[in-house]
Amino acid sequence: MAENGTNGPSGTNGGYVGTRTIRPDGLDKVTGRARFGADYNLPGQLIGRVLRSPHPHARIVRIDTSKAEALPGVKAVITRDDFADQSSEFIPAGEMLMNYKDVVRNVMAREKALYEGHAVAAVAATSAAIARRALKLIDVTYEVLPHVIDVVEAMRPDAPLLHDDLFTAGVEPKPEKPSNIAKRIEIVLGDIEAGFKKADVIVEREFKTAAVHQGYIEPHAALASVSEDGSTELWCCTQGHFIVRAHCARLLGLDIAKIRVTASEIGGGFGGKTVVYLEPLAIALSRKAKRPVKMVMSREEVFKSSGPTSGATVKVKMGATKDGKFVAGFAELKYQAGAFQGSPVQPGVMCAYAPYDMENVKVIGYDVVSNRPKVAAYRAPGAPISEYAVESVVDEIAKKLGLDPIELRMMNAAREGTKAAYGPKFGPIGLEETLNSIKKTEHWNTPLRKWQGRGVASGFWFNIGGETCASLTINEDGTVSLMVGTPDIGGLRAALTNIAADELGIPYEKVRPIIGDTGSLGFTFLTGGSRSAFSGSMAIVEAAKQIKAELCARACKLWEAKPDQVEFSNGAVRPLGELAEKIKPMTIADFAKVAGKTGGPIGGYGRINAQGAGPSLGTHLVDLEVDPETGRVTILRYTVAQDAGKALHPAYVEGQFQGGAVQGIGWALNEEYIYGADGKLQNAGFLDYRMPVASDVPMIDAIVVEVANPKHPYGVRGVGETPIVPPLGAIANAMEAATGIRFTELPMSPPKVLKALKERSAGGMGAISRPPL
Amino acid sequence: MRYEAPKSLQGAVALLAGATGETRVLAGGTDLLVQMRADVVDPDLIVDIKKIPETRAITEDRGGWRIGAAVTGAELKEHPRLKQAWPGVVEAANLIGSTQVQGRATLGGNLCNGSPAADSVPALIAAGALATLAGPDGARDLPVEDVMLGPRKLALRRGEIVVSFWLPPRPPRSSDAYLRFIPRTEMDIAVVGAGVSLTLDNAGTISAARVSLGAVAPKVLLVPEAAHAIVGTRLDVAAQQRLEAAARAACRPIDDKRGTTEFRVDVAAVLTRRAALIALDRARTS
């Protein structure tokens, strides 16, 4: 647990940073007053609904909307014809890459429907019932094409081709024929062959993981209102309303200044709300109907049409000396991108061996399209998959060498000065500290019973910074309005209010944080990449600096003092030296009272491109029990230790650790996209897409390690993504400990586990002993 | 769509029998409303039976218990004595959904939804429960195992509703148990369900038993062979093995996203044995 009451660097006495202040948005959230995406309504609004392809792969020959348009109550129908085509151009989108040529096709199918659930048309009508009837009246002529779902099958030369203009990038010479392999990437450090020659033990394994959905509780929702002159207002649940604005402007040919986007409160995103689905459709419908249009996805639509993350096939080969030093690491990753290129295979490749100090590494990645929904970012995109495979092999090496898995990781841990296979030399990082703190837990030192197993795994994620604005406004009564442009998903307001109160030396309750709309601040990148507290706090420090300088300047004028005779501290400008005997300090509230007479309103505006995000490393420890007769797995105990750099608000840092662990538990044990031979998703709902429920998981213990990030004024690192990286490996390793079987396929669902147990006992390893009732 | 909430059985039967178009009885609505929202059903008439006293009462009747079809799982759990006589039935109803769902979900709805995976049905069948029906031609009783014919297919005639369930008198040293398999702990659907009810003689030998399996066939099964396998035994290891074999033999499951055929058969055998052992233990101490 982090220590309370640490002061910020600017000599204030607030001491809120590092404490568990009450979140300013909490009351509205527990009383139901907070407005989420679907809670916004406008007078005269229409209800929009989307017609989606029933086929996983089909050419769209013709769309006849005339009958739907003739239905009374239908005010607009849109299809591919309502969106101009976009040229092919890759642009960075946070942790992923995107291409508007694909985005325009993903929001509304053009030549082909590329997955079941792909949007084909949309209607806006005076009621949901009429909209639903209208969808049935849209006549789409499809030419059904053969489909491909599995990533390995999609890579075969004879696989059904999704895009006839897709030629594998990253191979020389450029292929003559198009394929479903969008890209091949490779990173190399040292000499892998030479490394394996030094190895006393080599472990090689192939792994398979299933596509999993972010599983946010709140379905996508958008309400758009376009006026006759094209000015557009949009309310939606998103992780980044500035990004939504940019995408909508591009897709609809609007000036950015004409669109104002307000982010609602958000019921989870985890990366899945960093892209657009309904938003451009709602705007296009509203523009056509000249009425506000509200759209809300059903859960089935969320599963079928919004981004899951990749399923993958991963090969790992690692070598170590008999003392346990890792001498070579190879991996080959094949990631599903969904229907359009852009899987997170690049970060998967970069992260695979990032926790370790290794001289020889080679990782190859393939980005592969197939007839599934286009993947979207999901918490540390790509990293859980590749690190799961590596962490499983690390565990196997520990067992082969008879070494303690924590000691083995400690011996090989990346630390300050380690050159990562993906390029940079690390600054101070906290992997060893997390390993040490796990080793010291009572959890690690508690004995287990038969059919119980304990697993450990570490994980790495980069974190990002980026463009960020924050404003601090001193109100007439000396209270402070704090505004940022990143939606608050996991306690951001509380963390940033801690910073603002400390920076200005005023009580926490005197600062009111709000999330501004796109008209209120300059471009601010989204809440993602574990960046919002990291970069938001930097922008606030900058804004506070301006305020302090301004107040000092005003004090100099009022007091006829020189700049070196005044100082801002503890919420007031204080006279120094002999001036201190004559003049009393002026608080922020004092300045607020005379603002009009001393130069006007007082405020600060931080506009930064935050640099120096520090990687966060973590180690997870899990105990589980297997029912040998049913294959059912119960998580008994779970501890997360992770380096936060500095926990601005420990409760929300712990919340991130716990949430990531729970999502990882789901990914490891039961979650998966299940397709039939017909290429259709069979479990598009929470009944059969088995995310853990609250009673499935124990209390997750969280240990906040703080190895300061020297590039941040308070030492902050991002914390939101790393927690989902280690669980898959930790649980697989615990399964091995409980059963003696190395599971190499996720999810480790009961039928799979029972089958493996039966096969083992059939293979003469002895009958399964029965557990006590 | 019309919504009616009659206060008498005759009123409900008359509405249902006289209606044209699609009609649906509404109890807790935890299946019906979900299906309506998902566009699976679109009834013209909904008859809410919760205002009818006979569907809402738990009473002692002819030495046994009568439970109204619209009594919720939560109400069953709170009843002071029912749990002692029929712990398996009460625990089965309280596996449905979650605390919130149990506040609405009823035994009648669980049976009449017509799902082979309904949790309370194997427990009711093992208990030897009778369903009391009311319809335009009067009242009749059907063993619960005869109410469901297949997925979404019931033996109810037009205008007929389930009014209540009758659980027979309990001899001394009797008890029951229900277990289901789900990968999670709640908010899930049974991949396999097993209900066992049994009675012991003075010497502790099983003198009577009923075994029922859910989610392993198009309807919930009564498995007499499984009961035969343990009657006359004290559920020693050999009897357990015969019980498992009989349970396996009765299974005709589908292979689907919720579980492979092989998995369902294996788990059916395991759960039947475990449920029998729990019922045995309870009967010994009852």
Ligand SMILES: Cc1cc2nc3c(=O)[nH]c(=O)nc-3n(C[C@H](O)[C@H](O)[C@H](O)COP(=O)(O)OP(=O)(O)OC[C@H]3O[C@@H](n4cnc5c(N)ncnc54)[C@H](O)[C@@H]3O)c2cc1C
């Ligand atoms: C979140 C959730 C979780 C669930 N989990 C489970 C679970 O774990 N196990 C399980 O078995 N089920 C589960 N269910 C399904 C459902 O809750 C149960 O089947 C419940 O018992 C239905 O009862 P009800 O009173 O709500 O039925 P209703 O929805 O009111 O009715 C169900 C059907 O039966 C008909 N009907 C109802 N009563 C009568 C009657 N007396 N006579 C004739 N017809 C009648 C209705 O017309 C309708 O077709 C779950 C449902 C939800 C929403």
